[in-house]
Amino acid sequence: MIFMFSCGDADDDDPVTQLAIDINLIDAYAAEQGLDVEVDESGIRYVINAEGNGNFPERGENVRVDYEVFLLDGTFIDTSIEQTARDNGAYNAQRSYVPFAFEIGGGRVIEGFDIGTRLLSLGGAGTFLLPSTLAYGNTGSGSVPAKAPLIFNITLIEID
Numbered sequence: 001m002i003f004m005f006s007c008g009d010a011d012d013d014d015p016v017t018q019l020a021i022d023i024n025l026i027d028a029y030a031a032e033q034g035l036d037v038e039v040d041e042s043g044i045r046y047v048i049n050a051e052g053n054g055n056f057p058e059r060g061e062n063v064r065v066d067y068e069v070f071l072l073d074g075t076f077i078d079t080s081i082e083q084t085a086r087d088n089g090a091y092n093a094q095r096s097y098v099p100f101a102f103e104i105g106g107g108r109v110i111e112g113f114d115i116g117t118r119l120l121s122l123g124g125a126g127t128f129l130l131p132s133t134l135a136y137g138n139t140g141s142g143s144v145p146a147k148a149p150l151i152f153n154i155t156l157i158e159i160d
Contacts, residue, residue, distance in 0.1 A: 015133045019043055022131035022149045029072045029149075030129060037129065042115050045129040050155075052124030057117060057159045059105035064158040065117055066099050070151040072129075077143055077150070099157050110135050116154055125155040 026045050030037045037045040057063050068084050069077040076088035082097035102108045104118060112134030120126055130150045132138075140146040 013138050015137075018138070018147060019131050019133045022133065022147075025072060026129045026131065026149050035127070040115060040119065042112070042134060043131050044112055044115055044119075044134065046116065046119060046126050048120070048124060048126045049153075050123070050125040052121030052156060055122040055159060056120070057104045057122075057156070061104050062101060062160040063104060063117060063156060064099040064101045064160075066155045066157060067113075068153040071144070072149050072151065075143075112150070113152060113154075116152055117156060120154060120156040122156055122159050125153070128152040128154060 023043055029035075030045055035045075035047055037047055039045055066080045068079045068081060071077065076084075076090055079085050079088075079090075080097060080100045082091065085091040085095075085097060102114075104114060110130075112128065112130035115134065116126065116128035116130070119128075128151070130152060132147045132149050135150045136144045136146070136148065138146050140148065144150065
């Protein structure tokens with residue numbers, strides 16, 4: 001059994017401090033990649049890759065999206081798209097690769113995913129650079145480390 005202890009200061013878990021750290025990392029990534037990002041008030045940096053039809057999802061509506069998730073270093077995390085899973089050596093024959101359905105504002109997804117989806121109109125696609133404070137925060141999840149900013153590519157397929 002391994003026990004881990006931290007001698008860090010109390011600010012290690014401060015979301016304001018972490019957001020500032022994440023924004024610096026994300027801005028450096030965007031500059032390195034030559035991305036001309038827009039900035040949402042939440043701190044999310046994003047690029048709309050394809051304009052939709054102008055119909056934006058609202059709180060309480062159900063949506064279906066295709067998505068791809070990566071760490072800033074390019075490490076593949078997850079996708080709803082079979083070809084993306086195959087291309088990244090992560091295909092699982094036991095899994096269904098179908099658009100992901102959720103309710104906007106329903107609390108079923110990480111906050112940054114919800115916010116990013118609301119920035120798309122039906123048929124639109126975008127790349128969203130999420131600070132860890134709007135993703136998995138200080139705990140991480142599965143293959144996402146703690147305090148990791150994420151890249152989400154999202155396509156809004158349906159609004160119910």
